[in-house]
Amino acid sequence: MQYGVGDYVLSVFKLFAGLGAFLIGFKLLSENIEKLAANNLRRWFDKTSKSRLAGVGIGTVTTALVQSSATTTVMVVGFVNVGIMSLYQATAIIMGANIGTTITAQIAAFRAFEIMPYVAFFACVGIFMDMLSKNERVKTVGLLIGGFGLIFLGLDYMSDAVSFYQDVPAIQNFLSGVDNAFLLLLVGIVFTAIVQSSSVITSLVIVMVGAGLSIGSEPNDVLFLILGSNIGSCITAILSSLGANTNAKRASLIHLMFNVAGTIVFATLLLCWRDFMSMTFMRWFSKPETQVAMFHTFFNLTCTCLFLPFVNVFVKVATKVIPERKGQEPTDALLLDERFIKTPGIAVNQANKAAARMADLAMESLHTAFGGFIAGEENAKEKVDELNARVAELEKRIVSYLIKISASDLSLHDERLISAIHNATGDIIRISELADNLTKYTRNCRRDNIEFSRGVLKSLEAMYDKIQLLYENTMKAFGEKDVTALKAVDSVEEEIDAARKEMVKDHIRRLNEGKCKPSSSGVFINLVGNLERAADHLTYVAHAFD
Numbered sequence: 100m101q102y103g104v105g106d107y108v109l110s111v112f113k114l115f116a117g118l119g120a121f122l123i124g125f126k127l128l129s130e131n132i133e134k135l136a137a138n139n140l141r142r143w144f145d146k147t148s149k150s151r152l153a154g155v156g157i158g159t160v161t162t163a164l165v166q167s168s169a170t171t172t173v174m175v176v177g178f179v180n181v182g183i184m185s186l187y188q189a190t191a192i193i194m195g196a197n198i199g200t201t202i203t204a205q206i207a208a209f210r211a212f213e214i215m216p217y218v219a220f221f222a223c224v225g226i227f228m229d230m231l232s233k234n235e236r237v238k239t240v241g242l243l244i245g246g247f248g249l250i251f252l253g254l255d256y257m258s259d260a261v262s263f264y265q266d267v268p269a270i271q272n273f274l275s276g277v278d279n280a281f282l283l284l285l286v287g288i289v290f291t292a293i294v295q296s297s298s299v300i301t302s303l304v305i306v307m308v309g310a311g312l313s314i315g316s317e318p319n320d321v322l323f324l325i326l327g328s329n330i331g332s333c334i335t336a337i338l339s340s341l342g343a344n345t346n347a348k349r350a351s352l353i354h355l356m357f358n359v360a361g362t363i364v365f366a367t368l369l370l371c372w373r374d375f376m377s378m379t380f381m382r383w384f385s386k387p388e389t390q391v392a393m394f395h396t397f398f399n400l401t402c403t404c405l406f407l408p409f410v411n412v413f414v415k416v417a418t419k420v421i422p423e424r425k426g427q428e429p430t431d432a433l434l435l436d437e438r439f440i441k442t443p444g445i446a447v448n449q450a451n452k453a454a455a456r457m458a459d460l461a462m463e464s465l466h467t468a469f470g471g472f473i474a475g476e477e478n479a480k481e482k483v484d485e486l487n488a489r490v491a492e493l494e495k496r497i498v499s500y501l502i503k504i505s506a507s508d509l510s511l512h513d514e515r516l517i518s519a520i521h522n523a524t525g526d527i528i529r530i531s532e533l534a535d536n537l538t539k540y541t542r543n544c545r546r547d548n549i550e551f552s553r554g555v556l557k558s559l560e561a562m563y564d565k566i567q568l569l570y571e572n573t574m575k576a577f578g579e580k581d582v583t584a585l586k587a588v589d590s591v592e593e594e595i596d597a598a599r600k601e602m603v604k605d606h607i608r609r610l611n612e613g614k615c616k617p618s619s620s621g622v623f624i625n626l627v628g629n630l631e632r633a634a635d636h637l638t639y640v641a642h643a644f645d
Contacts, residue, residue: 113260121253121302124222125203127246130508131239132164151191151407158195168200169295169335172354174445176339177438180347186414189350194357194403197329201396203298207254207305208392219255222248235511254306261310278316280323280370284362287327297332301325301395309388318376319369325395326362333358339438345424349417356413361402435500443507447516450500454520454527455578457493458640460486461530462570465633468537469563472626473556477545480538490531494524519643523577526636526643533629533636540622549619558605562598562627565591566634573641580644588641592634599631 162171175192178184184192209218225245229238277283291300304324307314314321333355340351369375380390380397406413434453439446464486471479501517509517543549551559569591575584606623 110260114257117253117256117258117260118299118303119253120249120256122299124246124249124251124253125298127242128250131243131246151187151410154188154191155195155198155403155407158192158197159199160195161192162196162199163202164199168196168297169332170441171196171199172336172351173339173438174442176336176347176350177436179350180340180344180433180436180438186346186349186353186417187410190353190357190410190413191407193350193354194407197358197361197399198396198403200298200332201392201399204301204305204392204395206250207302208309208386208388209251218251219248221245222252224248239510254302257303257306258310261307261312277314278320280320280366283315283320283323284327284330284366287324287329288331289327291328291331292334295332295335297328300328300331301391304328305388305391308391309386317373318381319373321391322369322376322394323366325391325398326365329358329398330355330362345421349414349421352417352421353413356416357402357406360406361398364402364405365398435496437500437503440500440503440507443504443509443513446500446504446507447513447520450497450504450520451516452578453493453497453500454523455574457490457497457524458527458530458570458574458577460490460493461527461534464490464531464534465537465566468534468541469559469630472537472541472544473560475541475545477538477542479541483534483538487531487535490528494528497524516644523640523643526639529636530633533633536629537626540626543622549622551619551623555606555623558598558602559627559630562595562602562630565595565598566630566637569595569634569637573637576641577643585641585645588638592638595631595634599627602627 158171158175161174162168172193175184175189175196179186179189221244223245225241225243225248228241229245232238232241287300291297294300304314304321308321314324333351336351336354340348376390376394380394384390384393434449434456436449439449464483467479467482467486471477471483498521501520505514505517569588572584572587572591575581576588603624606620
């Protein structure tokens with residue numbers, strides 16, 4: 100059959116149109132699964148186990164949910180960068196991510212079965228769920244279902260476009276003539292590095308073989324594209340690690356080493372065993388799409404089982420290749436790694452941790468200022484000023500980070516968390532400002548020669564001890580989301596209020612008895628008032644997520 104230029108142009112347009120629907124479908128599917136599973140993702144990455152198998156499981160499930168090993172690996176690089184995940188944990192999770200990414204190929208292979216009209220109908224069902232429902236969870240599920248339908252519509256459209264080339268001998272001959280294993284491997288690497296998604300390349304290969312196009316002269320040849328795509332997928336993590344700390348760079352190197360090692364093993368196998376595909380997957384599965392998808396899964400499972408016992412070796416090699424650099428000091432804002440913004444649920448959790456760090460600094464400032472007052476040391480102000488500057492800088496970074504997260508498509512739950520963190524940072528700033536006030540009272544006492552009795556100082560220390568207890572419970576409520584701590588927060592806050600009233604009352608009594616100088620009233624009453632206000636702000640922080 101003779102085709103005109105217009106037919107070729109139309110087929111190319113159909114191919115890219117199908118690819119566009121496929122990618123949008125995966126975007127909708129992964130984003131909305133992530134919304135539904137955001138809390139679980141946070142828990143998994145917060146409680147990364149030292150068990151290698153647990154790490155593999157976390158990597159597999161997370162990648163299956165977000166539909167991208169690159170996304171999972173970038174998150175892992177981010178966690179290693181902020182120091183909350185070790186290289187050993189990261190290596191196991193990266194191995195699991197390679198298994199999880201094979202779900203994409205399995206979904207693409209579904210089109211080999213006669214289910215297309217039924218599954219594609221999900222696109223219609225999902226969009227109507229989103230349009231007609233006012234419930235956020237239902238809308239999220241609707242978009243998830245709609246994305247699933249779009250994936251199959253895109254696959255079907257791509258398949259129709261690729262099928263056109265079955266009747267073009269020149270193209271058939273060209274594809275079947277490319278039988279150089281190393282060239283096919285290189286093509287897989289380069290194209291995956293360009294699109295930064297092994298899932299896209301693997302799905303396109305599955306569509307091509309499903310449409311009857313033969314790649315290479317032997318059944319094994321097409322598999323070299325799959326092997327190359329695994330190496331090409333490392334580019335995202337490598338780019339992500341640029342500018343990160345030494346351990347983050349090591350994590351991306353481990354990802355590359357693992358994929359290259361697996362590719363070398365399987366490339367050697369395929370080159371030595373020319374009948375591998377025809378004697379295994381082609382015998383076990385009748386559909387070409389399923390054969391390629393099952394090989395992809397088999398390859399990643401085997402590599403993980405093969406190399407998991409050698410996690411320590413990967414870590415040691417990465418440590419040797421990328422030695423520790425001197426002078427690397429962690430900063431307060433390190434938790435606000437922008438790699439997490441692509442996964443808003445994780446990013447919000449990191450912002451919450453940064454706010455908790457900000458509270459630590461503010462309370463350290465208050466503690467320094469109070470200690471300076473008790474000891475009568477004005478030089479405490481230097482330390483307080485330094486800490487307050489760090490608090491203010493961290494607050495700016497947190498607000499900027501939250502604004503960037505807000506630009507993403509967020510769940511209502513995450514929107515509420517962002518609002519709560521905004522409010523909490525405002526209260527934390529107030530605590531650092533109150534610490535600065537305390538240094539002024541120390542200066543006034545030295546200037547006006549005001550002294551307080553040991554009994555008065557002890558009552559102030561007792562009040563401050565209650566503030567420290569309040570702070571500990573506040574961090575349980577705010578940092579650890581322990582709602583049971585709120586009762587303790589409210590109880591201690593009431594005790595502090597009562598202590599302030601009693602202390603002011605005792606001070607007035609001492610004034611009337613002539614035991615205190617009138618000039619001390621301004622300092623003492625304002626001091627206990629400031630301490631009570633610090634307690635109030637801590638209480639507001641504790642209740643931020645109510």
